[in-house]
Amino acid sequence: MQNITAILKKEFRSYFNSPIAYIFITFFLGISSWLFFQSFFLVNQAEMRGFFGLMPWIFLFFIPAVTMKLWAEEKKIGTIEILMTLPIRDYEVVIGKFLACLALLAVTILLTLVVPFSVMYLGNPDVGTLITGYIGLLLMGAAYIAIGLFASTLTENQIVAFIIGIAICLTLLLIGEDIVLFKTANWLFPIFSYLGLGAHYSSILRGVLDSRDIIYYLSVIAFFLYLSTLAVESRKRR
Amino acid sequence: MIEVRELTKSYGPTVAVNKVSFEAHAGEVVGFIGPNGAGKTTTMRILTCYLTADAGSATVAGYDVLENAIDVRKNVGYLPESAPLYADMGILEYLNFMTEVRNIPKSQRKDRVKSVIDICGLDGVIQKDIGELSKGYRQRVGLAQSLIHDPPILILDEPTSGLDPSQTIEIRNLIKEIGKEKLVLFSTHILPEVAATCSRILIINNGELVANGTLEELISQVRVENKFHIAIRGEAEAITAKLHELQGIAEYTHVKTDNGVVDYEITATQEDDNIAETLFRTVVQSGWSLVELRQASVDLEQVFLHFTANAHRETSSITEPRSTEAATDTVAPSEEE
Numbered sequence: 001m002q003n004i005t006a007i008l009k010k011e012f013r014s015y016f017n018s019p020i021a022y023i024f025i026t027f028f029l030g031i032s033s034w035l036f037f038q039s040f041f042l043v044n045q046a047e048m049r050g051f052f053g054l055m056p057w058i059f060l061f062f063i064p065a066v067t068m069k070l071w072a073e074e075k076k077i078g079t080i081e082i083l084m085t086l087p088i089r090d091y092e093v094v095i096g097k098f099l100a101c102l103a104l105l106a107v108t109i110l111l112t113l114v115v116p117f118s119v120m121y122l123g124n125p126d127v128g129t130l131i132t133g134y135i136g137l138l139l140m141g142a143a144y145i146a147i148g149l150f151a152s153t154l155t156e157n158q159i160v161a162f163i164i165g166i167a168i169c170l171t172l173l174l175i176g177e178d179i180v181l182f183k184t185a186n187w188l189f190p191i192f193s194y195l196g197l198g199a200h201y202s203s204i205l206r207g208v209l210d211s212r213d214i215i216y217y218l219s220v221i222a223f224f225l226y227l228s229t230l231a232v233e234s235r236k237r238r
Numbered sequence: 239m240i241e242v243r244e245l246t247k248s249y250g251p252t253v254a255v256n257k258v259s260f261e262a263h264a265g266e267v268v269g270f271i272g273p274n275g276a277g278k279t280t281t282m283r284i285l286t287c288y289l290t291a292d293a294g295s296a297t298v299a300g301y302d303v304l305e306n307a308i309d310v311r312k313n314v315g316y317l318p319e320s321a322p323l324y325a326d327m328g329i330l331e332y333l334n335f336m337t338e339v340r341n342i343p344k345s346q347r348k349d350r351v352k353s354v355i356d357i358c359g360l361d362g363v364i365q366k367d368i369g370e371l372s373k374g375y376r377q378r379v380g381l382a383q384s385l386i387h388d389p390p391i392l393i394l395d396e397p398t399s400g401l402d403p404s405q406t407i408e409i410r411n412l413i414k415e416i417g418k419e420k421l422v423l424f425s426t427h428i429l430p431e432v433a434a435t436c437s438r439i440l441i442i443n444n445g446e447l448v449a450n451g452t453l454e455e456l457i458s459q460v461r462v463e464n465k466f467h468i469a470i471r472g473e474a475e476a477i478t479a480k481l482h483e484l485q486g487i488a489e490y491t492h493v494k495t496d497n498g499v500v501d502y503e504i505t506a507t508q509e510d511d512n513i514a515e516t517l518f519r520t521v522v523q524s525g526w527s528l529v530e531l532r533q534a535s536v537d538l539e540q541v542f543l544h545f546t547a548n549a550h551r552e553t554s555s556i557t558e559p560r561s562t563e564a565a566t567d568t569v570a571p572s573e574e575e
């Protein structure tokens with residue numbers, strides 16, 4: 001546990017040592033609020049469904065951008081050789097890096113609370129759905145992070161990691177979308193609609209925290225963290 | 239403290255390390271030398287549990303590198319080649335991070351950081367980010383990182399590459415100092431460094447361990463050929479003719495003629511111990527004057543070339559294995575040194 005905390009602290013600080021965290025937070029807040037408020041006053045409803053609905057697509061580009069460097073850079077400059085010869089287990093490093101990303105995302109999401117507070121100031125939204133919405137946001141974001149980190153373990157090139165991350169996230173997102181489901185074969189339908197990254201999020205947004213949705217996100221996270229650990233270990237047997 | 243048995247590792251079809259076996263103990267400074275791509279780094283990476291060997295076993299500080307990787311790593315300080323460090327971290331921040339992941343108790347962290355800063359001479363730059371440092375200082379931070387938990391075994395991959403001569407000497411002295419109580423295994427391309435610091439030398443070539451011993455032992459292995467260097471003032475052809483007749487000479491090479499002084503390299507036959515006297519008498523009797531007569535000294539460079547002959551054949555005219563038939567053939571004068 002102490003090892004995981006050490007890695008978490010180091011990676012989290014390294015985000016703020018470099019411009020990455022500031023650029024990420026600024027652009028994320030800017031783009032998400034702008035897109036939301038653009039239509040907010042037209043719709044003239046005190047709710048945040050539009051805000052939450054945008055998130056799977058905003059995450060698609062923002063999250064692989066913050067995860068891409070976490071392993072690719074270590075490999076590129078060789079620091080992985082010191083890191084992986086420290087008395088830490090591979091999975092502890094994987095979890096530490098994951099939690100550091102999650103912490104950055106949590107900070108960013110915390111800062112978007114300005115949006116619900118303005119909505120509450122302007123009208124009377126359902127606070128319950130706002131809370132479940134934020135929980136869903138964090139769960140879905142965590143799943144994106146696990147995927148992005150896995151993509152980063154596959155290559156030493158950050159751009160490649162970014163694109164692979166987007167590709168996996170996009171695939172998992174699209175298979176659960178109506179456009180794709182409409183055309184899918186009947187036997188694939190339940191599988192696709194269950195695996196879709198966005199579908200569980202939409203059901204959480206309705207205000208119901210179903211354990212199945214939570215289990216889905218937790219298993220996606222566990223699965224990709226496990227794959228990352230395997231990928232990191234595979235260096236030993238090149 | 240380090241025991242390696244028949245260690246083998248290949249990358250695809252290339253065998254990087256082939257059945258390497260050696261032992262090393264506390265209080266030794268072991269120099270690991272060999273041409274580029276000989277397998278030094280791979281061996282070190284296996285010993286630090288960064289890579290897994292295909293076959294063979296290795297124990298470090300009594301722990302097996304496969305079974306007890308974490309315990310091995312606790313006992314080893316490792317500086318990889320070219321000291322890869324996080325450029326965006328401050329030196330102090332980095333060393334503090336290392337004390338945390340190394341599980342050094344909170345109460346000792348400050349002392350440990352302070353002591354490695356002193357040892358590695360980082361005082362003057364301590365406020366800087368690692369990215370702002372010169373190569374030499376980066377190397378020192380890497381070394382500081384490897385010493386932070388006061389490990390009984392230190393594995394350093396080319397610790398002095400990229401350093402200026404005075405820094406190199408500092409690091410060498412440091413290695414010597416550490417090696418009094420601990421085991422230091424380090425690789426290098428700089429041969430005088432090995433001669434200056436190591437109590438034992440391992441030479442690896444094409445993945446195979448070709449030599450293992452102290453500098454003296456290795457030199458004596460090379461010296462069996464019993465070589466002499468002689469410079470005579472006189473007529474080159476007459477001298478050559480004389481040498482050709484002389485008993486006890488297995489082979490001679492005309493090195494150069496300079497202002498009437500003729501230089502030869504002479505290899506005595508194994509049985510003849512008095513070849514130097516014979517040569518001296520011959521020169522005097524023939525009425526020439528002897529300018530120089532000495533036993534050719536073998537230095538580490540020649541040892542290195544001797545043991546890595548396959549990779550260096552084109553440059554190692556001195557250490558070419560010679561056949562006995564050469565004794566009766568006149569060797570063509572060569573301009574090579």
